[in-house]
Amino acid sequence: xxxxxxxxxxxxSSLVTVLMLLxxxxxxxxxxxxxxxxxxxxxxxxxxDIGRSPRMQYHALSIARNGGQVVIIGYTESDxxxxxxxxxxxxxxxxxxxxxxxQTSNKLLFTLYGPLKVLFQVVCLWRCLAYTTPPSRWxxxxxxxxxxxxxxxxxxxxxxxxxxxxxxxxxxxxILALKLGPNHPLVKVxxxxxxxxxxxxxxHFCVTDxxxxxxxxxxxxxxxxxxxxxxxxxxxxxxxDADERIKFLASLPETKEICSKPIxxxxxxxxxxxxxxxDFSVLIEALLQYSKLATSNTDLPEILAIITGKGPQKExxxxxxxxxxxxxxxxxxxxxxxxxxxxxxxxxxxxxxLGVSLHTSSSGVDLPMKVVDMFGAGxxxxxxxxxxxxxxxxxxxxNGMGFGSADExxxxxxxxxxxxxxxxxxxxxxxxxxxxxxxxxxxxxxxKLLGLN
Ligand SMILES: *[C@@H]1O[C@H](CO)[C@@H](O)[C@H](O)[C@H]1NC(C)=O
Numbered sequence: 546x547x548x549x550x551x552x553x554x555x556x557x558s559s560l561v562t563v564l565m566l567l568x569x570x571x572x573x574x575x576x577x578x579x580x581x582x583x584x585x586x587x588x589x590x591x592x593x594d595i596g597r598s599p600r601m602q603y604h605a606l607s608i609a610r611n612g613g614q615v616v617i618i619g620y621t622e623s624d625x626x627x628x629x630x631x632x633x634x635x636x637x638x639x640x641x642x643x644x645x646x647x648q649t650s651n652k653l654l655f656t657l658y659g660p661l662k663v664l665f666q667v668v669c670l671w672r673c674l675a676y677t678t679p680p681s682r683w684x685x686x687x688x689x690x691x692x693x694x695x696x697x698x699x700x701x702x703x704x705x706x707x708x709x710x711x712x713x714x715x716x717x718x719x720i721l722a723l724k725l726g727p728n729h730p731l732v733k734v735x736x737x738x739x740x741x742x743x744x745x746x747x748x749h750f751c752v753t754d755x756x757x758x759x760x761x762x763x764x765x766x767x768x769x770x771x772x773x774x775x776x777x778x779x780x781x782x783x784x785x786d787a788d789e790r791i792k793f794l795a796s797l798p799e800t801k802e803i804c805s806k807p808i809x810x811x812x813x814x815x816x817x818x819x820x821x822x823x824d825f826s827v828l829i830e831a832l833l834q835y836s837k838l839a840t841s842n843t844d845l846p847e848i849l850a851i852i853t854g855k856g857p858q859k860e861x862x863x864x865x866x867x868x869x870x871x872x873x874x875x876x877x878x879x880x881x882x883x884x885x886x887x888x889x890x891x892x893x894x895x896x897x898x899l900g901v902s903l904h905t906s907s908s909g910v911d912l913p914m915k916v917v918d919m920f921g922a923g924x925x926x927x928x929x930x931x932x933x934x935x936x937x938x939x940x941x942x943x944n945g946m947g948f949g950s951a952d953e954x955x956x957x958x959x960x961x962x963x964x965x966x967x968x969x970x971x972x973x974x975x976x977x978x979x980x981x982x983x984x985x986x987x988x989x990x991x992x993k994l995l996g997l998n
Contacts, residue, residue: 569675571706572682583614583634585996586681588707590674590698592666592690595637596623597818597855599914600714600752601687603778607987609634611997616678623855626887638678641669652725659731667693674701683995685710688743691717692735695742702745710994711743712773713751713760719907723822740764748994753934755910771990774937775914776983777921781891783976784923790896797893799883800849809846811962814893814924815901816915819856823903827929829866830951832878835958839877845963848878851893853885894922898968899961901954902928909933920944920978925971927957944974 572586587608591601595617602625605615609632617629621639629635647662674684674697684707686698695711702709718736725732743749743764750773751757757772784790794812795804804810817823832850839845859882866880885893894900904913909932916938919926926939930947939945946961948954961968992998 569701569705570680571704572680573706574682584612585683586614586679587616587683587685587995588674588678588681589615589617589619589685589687590670590694591617591619591687592640592670592694593619593687594622595619595625595629596621598687599626599778599918600712600775601685602626602629603983603987604685604712604991605629605635606632606778607984607991608995608997611988611992613995613997614681616681618673618678638673640666640673643669655724656731663693667697670694670697671701674698675704680705681707683708683710685712687712687714688739689715689717689720691739691742695739699742699745708747709745711746711749713749713756715752715906715911716759716908720822723907744768750991752912753910753937755934755937756908759908759910769994771994773990774986775912775917776981776986777918777979778983780887781894781918781921781979782923783979784892784895793892793896797883797885797889799851799881803849803879803881811846811848811898812896813848813850813899813901813958814853814897814919815850815903816853816890817856817903818854819858819862821858822905822907824905825858825862825903826865827903827951827954828901829862829869831954831958832880833869833874834951834955836875836877838955838959842959842963845877845959848958848962850878850880851897852880852882853890853893855884891918891922894919894924897924899958900924900926902926905929906932906934912938916945920975921982923972923976923979925961925968925975927954927961940974942971944971944978946971 589601589605591598595602598619601617605617606626606628609615615635616638617635618638619640620642621637625637629637643662643665647658670693684698684702686694686709688695688711698709717739718732721735722732743766746768748768749760749766749770751760751770752773752775754772757770760766760770794800815828817825819825832848835848839847863882869875900916900919902913902916912934913928916926916928926945928939928945928947931949935947939947941947946957948957988998
């Protein structure tokens with residue numbers, strides 16, 4: 546009997562010792578005493594493609610430029626921002642992508658494969674956060690996705706004495722609700738999970754004032770919640786010279802041919818992630834209506850619509866567009882897709898006539914970053930406006946206009962492209978907006994919190 550007890554005690558104590566030895570190392574502010582010590586160290590975690598997470602890249606650049614040491618952890622499917630790659634104080638740590646077989650759009654398979662995918666992500670994230678990277682003062686996490694990021698980040702921050710900051714772009718549960726429906730049990734679990742784990746954060750950033758109210762009231766957060774509005778990065782800037790705009794469009798492979806034709810042309814740009822929260826059929830329907838209108842009313846110019854972005858529904862829509870073209874329903878409209886470098890995308894925005902945002906906002910309190918970039922380039926915007934936070938971004942009739950249906954969008958296209966004065970007035974408003982910059986917003990709020998200024 547006593548032998549058994551001793552054996553059990555021995556096993557337990559060995560196990561505890563092994564666990565203790567396996568624990569990740571902690572952050573120690575006195576650790577480095579070199580004179581070149583960085584002002585602070587920040588891990589940035591995004592459970593998504595780093596190259597397609599502009600806001601997290603801007604955080605990283607701002608921290609590094611203000612003297613902090615940055616480790617940015619995420620998937621590396623597309624090329625990250627060139628300044629991130631070249632900055633000596635930024636390290637990019639790739640997360641292993643989950644096996645492609647676990648990716649599915651089928652609802653039943655999603656509930657089946659979901660747990661497997663999450664388990665895989667937990668293991669990869671834990672390795673990255675607790676072992677691969679050195680302990681740091683701060684961990685800045687993008688939310689959503691919140692599963693399993695928030696839980697793993699909370700635990701590793703607790704063990705490593707790292708301060709957790711959550712950057713709220715939206716809510717994980719509301720994105721999931723788009724996929725599964727608002728009453729699905731998984732959506733309820735997801736909301737509960739998000740509410741529990743966000744409480745361990747030291748502070749929060751969020752993208753709108755409206756989101757701050759939701760976090761304060763519905764999530765009952767006690768820690769500071771700091772709205773940090775998206776602003777365009779410095780590479781988005783207006784091109785004042787109209788000739789230079791035309792020259793750029795004539796040089797781009799995607800637009801070269803049509804821009805050389807002797808026709809009156811307006812260039813419309815839309816960037817989409819080709820996901821269910823952006824109903825691309827609204828734009829197609831509006832362009833169909835416009836084409837019909839412009840066929841009978843010859844005062845209306847032709848439209849070249851350039852769609853940028855990568856995503857799951859792209860193929861489906863491209864086939865739809867090809868069918869419509871073949872049926873002669875898009876006579877006055879040409880639709881082209883493009884995947885451009887960071888610099889060319891910025892120039893395209895500055896050279897186009899109008900930007901279109903189809904973002905529908907699953908929570909009502911998030912905002913499309915692409916509109917911010919369009920303003921940065923001095924490009925006026927028309928966008929889906931049936932959600933609460935829209936007026937925080939666009940001032941109706943001053944720098945853009947909002948629509949709630951394909952009919953309304955078609956009407957606006959005809960109004961703006963049929964009257965150069967109206968479009969020019971919006972461009973003036975957008976150019977004014979372009980003077981508000983990321984650093985002006987970031988330095989006094991995030992820089993201050995992180996102790997960088
Ligand atoms: C990188 O960080 C070190 C401190 O760790 C600092 O001395 C150096 O100036 C930083 N480099 C740049 C380019 O900011």
